[in-house]
Amino acid sequence: MNAGKAELLTATMKAIVQRVTKASVTVGEEQISSIGRGLCILLGISAEDTQKDADYIVRKILNLRVFEDENGRAWSRSVMDKELEVLCVSQFTLQCILKGNKPDFHSALTAELAQPFYNSILEQMRTVYKPELIKDGQFAAYMQVNIQNDGPVTICLESPSGPTDAKQLAKLEKQQQRKEKTRSKGNLESGREKGALRSKAESNASSGAEGDVSSEREP
């Protein structure tokens, strides 16, 4: 139970998911990979990631509802539901810490360790979905990745402990409340923290009302 707030500071696996009309990878003069409609994934593995992070990211990529259904209802179907393609490209620069204006990549998994891990993630996607619909870039090569972002629709995924999951936030809030009980009373600051956590979890859990930003909102 060392979860909670500190965990939010640990590095997580990151995936930038772009819904595409088409996407391709060129190395030098040669186009080595291409897809039609589907998802282009830029995937960044941190030095702290485990198989659990990979499981989460693979599950979310393949099940994320970013496509419309047959009646044109947005945010209803996944890439698997629609039997569309996935182009996945390794992207260590997502594990970036800024030092002033200079990116620092020490929190990225080293290339030596990242390559087999990245390949196993691709294999996992092929196993869960269809091998012929999962395409790849060329690990560590200098690539031109052509992405025709459709919408645009772009979503950042972060593996389990990331702060973007409503359930996770609700869980954190409960842990926070339990911890508060064990702490000394009269600490105004931690009381305010608790309030901030609660209002955040509530706003995430709410639905309807602001029609403009509902799940049905189009890009």
Added chain:
Amino acid sequence: MNAGKAELLTATMKAIVQRVTKASVTVGEEQISSIGRGLCILLGISAEDTQKDADYIVRKILNLRVFEDENGRAWSRSVMDKELEVLCVSQFTLQCILKGNKPDFHSALTAELAQPFYNSILEQMRTVYKPELIKDGQFAAYMQVNIQNDGPVTICLESPSGPTDAKQLAKLEKQQQRKEKTRSKGNLESGREKGALRSKAESNASSGAEGDVSSEREP
């Protein structure tokens, strides 16, 4: 001083920065915007963002060192240093909370409020840099955004309180330490949190050593 850990849970302005060889926006049959070498920015404004968030994001976009210098040294020059172009496209889907596999966008700023804020951010970039080098999409339109990601090089920016800034992490650690002093002793769990915060801040502050993931690493 309501900063600290709770703040990490609040929504922040997000920008996906892709280094590009070229990028363009098409609406219907018409190409409405295009750039050559430079940066393509997908920008998501949260309901909690203020001018302070905008200031941070504009500063980081324009000064981020993602280009090489005249001697080919990577991560040395900004888009302004190289006098390259910026294509910025509004992207509310970056403010996404997952409810299972369904994206929820209630934490995004409503379109009505986001449009003037977004336009002011573009104006700010034009003022700081050169107006003719900052291009735009078409707010709230259905667009095809064609991005030729060069490398690829992709960086996620989050406005000040985001967990990706080394200085911010060091500051949080100090705040954390001060708070610990005011709390009841013997709370093992918060002691562990403190340790986690410290080790994270240290690992971010480290330099050299793992040559493979140093700032000089190429995509």
